Structures are given as structure tokens and as C-alpha cells.
Amino acid sequence: MKKRIHQIELFIKYPCDVQNELLEGLMKKAQKTEYGKKFDFQSIKTVGEFQRRVPVVSYEQIFPFIDKVMHGEKNVLWPGDVKWFAKSSGTTNDRSKFIPVSPEALEDCHFKAGKDMLSIYFNNYPESKIFTGKNLVIGGSHQVNQLDANANSYYGDVSAVLISNLPWWAQMVRTPSLDIALMDEWEAKIEKMANLCMEENVTSISGVPTWTIVLLEKILHKKNAGDINEIWPHLEVFFHGAVAFGPYEKLFRRLIPKDTMNYMETYNASEGFFGIQDQRDSKEMLLMLDYGIFYEFLPMEEWESENPKTLTLSEVETGKVYALIISTNGGLWRYKIGDTVIFTSLDPYRIKIAGRTRHFINAFGEELMIENAESAIASACDITHAEIENFTAAPHYLGEGQKGGHEWVIEFINDPDDMTRFTQVLDEKLREINSDYDAKRYKDIALIAPIIHKADRGTFHYWMKKRGKLGGQNKVPRLANDREYIDDLLEVLQIQSAT
16 A cells, blocks of 8 residues: 555656556557547547547447447457446436446556555554454446347446455455345345444445435434444544535534544546545545546536537646546547536646536526535535535526526425525525626526525435436436426425325
């Protein structure tokens, strides 16, 4: 682990050199694939040439190539045979995405990141004793590829793909058992996980905050315990990702009331593993530059451009929102992942997630990003002593010539001590951190104050289940620029109210 810290320090010192060499290696390896021949990778000598000749693509544009791989064809996007696919729920729409996971992506990206997460953690906390117990992993599920039985391949949530391929030594230090970890019926799975894991010596947890809360509360109920310390006295760290931790931090500190409990943010996705929190006192994440991923960054004003101009690491600035474009050792080439990031530091390159490229509200020119919403929700919860389970928001329109606003559905675990004050703080914080929102809210010129609907406990769980989106990599859509999600949720609230 100490040796790896030196390697991380190397890419921190020479970030652009490492990235340029990496791209050269990716193209060299893929030059005889169908995609490599189509764009003549063999003759590309510079990053600029790569950007000019290889197009930036969406999932829909690269899907015909992925479809061939899923039907068993070799050497399409990446050399050799690809047997695993990470099924992404696609939080921007209802269509599932299938991301090829090559052996190199498994070993040199996902597994390497898991080892790095531990290396960085032990570097920051050398007194750690997490190896004296088990790592609780809340994974997804997988199944045999239904598209082509002859392809002899599998797809599932990225966590299930990883768990299924872990080496024996990693399987020994994790819980629950594979048969439970890979179950696809989430309610039964949580029940079985609780029954098994509450009897284990759990020293670390890895997972999504929302599902971890469900499991912890289930275990507390079964054990009739006041907090998690009574069950797992040696628990010391929660490695978390997928959704922002801010709105859930207060609840975790109540469930696990321990000053020595650590929380470590990661940035992983079906397409790869991108960032790891490397400092004890900051939630910024170090951009990991040697995982077989070449990064480009698309300024948001270029998002709709037919030939968008992307930036390399040497060209980015702090404080600006960029869409992430990646070329990977899984065979994705200049691929729009759909996430946006903000650089908080350029030496070393550290980032925080800003949100999804389509996961925002801009119905009135307010450009409200997920990061804004989550920060404002966290502040409102803190000031009014509230705790939330889930939320979503969308624009609402009051008709021609009338002002619009934002409508929120929030499921509280503990209600605010003053709902009016909660709404006020939410609005004030949004105005403080988003100048476009503030301008539209000035004297109610374009936007009125937020409208908030309180949802009963379990509402989002029921709604996600109704949509067939329960569990795994499926995440509640936080913001939408249309009313599809919120109108559906409001119908659920209306039915609940009537009964």
C-alpha cells in the first residue's frame, strides 16, 4: 500500500504526461479493432489529432458497436472477448444502458481503485484496524445475458459485476455471502442481509447512503438497539458514493454516534472509477489519472454543439462546470458519461461532482444543478433539525403571464421543527450559492418561493418499485427539467391522502 502511495504521488507530479501516455497506449491496443480501424488509430500521433478525428459520442451513438459486443462479436471496441456488462439504469431517462467491462477495466480500473481506496485510507489513518473484521458491501444483482445465449456473457449492476469477479482473498473479508449479495429482489435481500450481517464483526461499510440507511434501520429494529455502536462496536469507516452524502450526514451521525467514525467519498460509475477522497478534512476527490481512462472536459456552453471543443487537463479552470468525456480500457471512445464536475484544485487535480448533464432545472434560466439543491437541502435540515430520506424537484408553471417556480417532494425521517422556516432557508441558500436563481427570485421577478410537499415514509421506495427501479444502481432522480417524475409522485401522494 505504501508503494502505491508513491505511484499516486507520481501522477500527481506529472498529470498531463501520465494522461498523454495513457491515451497513446489505449489507441495502440485498440488500433486493430473495428472502431480503431474506422478512425485509423494507428496514424493518430497527438491528443489534438485524436480530438479532431474521433467524434464525441452519446450512448445512443456508440450503442450499435456495444450491441455487437453483447451478441458475442470480438475486437469491436476493445481487443478480445468481453464477457461482462455493467447495466446502468440511466438516471436521465428510463432506458437501461449496457457498458462493456473488459478484463482490463476490471483489473486496472475498478479493482485497482478498490485497492487505492484502502491505500489512501491507511495512509490517512495508519492506526486503522478494519482488517480485524468484515467489509459490508451492499451490492446489486446480475443475470445471464438475455440478448444472445451463445455469447456466454453476463450483465448486472456494476457492483454485482465486481463482486462476482473478486479474487478469493477479497471474498474472505467481505459480507454478506455471494448468494445473498447478488439477489435481485431487494426487499427480501435487505431482510436476509440484516439477519446475517448483524451477527458479524463489521468494521467497514461500502455502499450507497440511501440503501445503507435502510439496512442499518432494519438491523436496529431487529436487534432492538439504540444505535449501531451496540451492534458493531469496531465499525470505523463508511466508503460511500453514487449520491451526495451531505443530506444524509446528520442521520448517519445519529445512527452511528461515534467521534472516531470516518466517512470517505468515492466517485465510481458503470463506466469506470474516477475519484477518491484523499484528505481527512476535505470531501474533494483526487482525480485518479492512471486507471486506463483518458479524460476530456466539455464546457457546458459546448454541450449542444455539433462539433464540441473539449479541454484536456492542462486547459481546465477551477470553479467551472464541465461535462465529463472519457476514453477507456473498456472500449468507450470520447464518450459522454452524463456527469458534470467542478475542479476545486489544479495542483493536484481535485474535483467534486456537480450533477448530471440532464439532471438540472433550467426552465426559467436559473441553471439549478444538483450540487446546489443538495447543499441547500443540507442547510435547511441543519437549521430546522430535520432529517430526510429522499427528495426530487421540478419546475412548475402558473400559466401565461404568471410566474413559475420550483416544486419539491421531500420525504422526511424527522420533520423540520418549522416547515415555513425550512422552506425559507432552502430558498435563501439557493439564492446564496446560485446567482442565476437569485436574479430570478429578486422581488419574485421570474420565480416565486419554492413549493414543498411532504411525503410519508416509504413513498419514494414505493414509487421506485412501481417504476421497476428499486435497488442496485437505480437512483432517485433529484432534479428534472420537466414534470414527468414529479407529476407521477404527486399522484402517489394524492392516492395516499385519499386513503
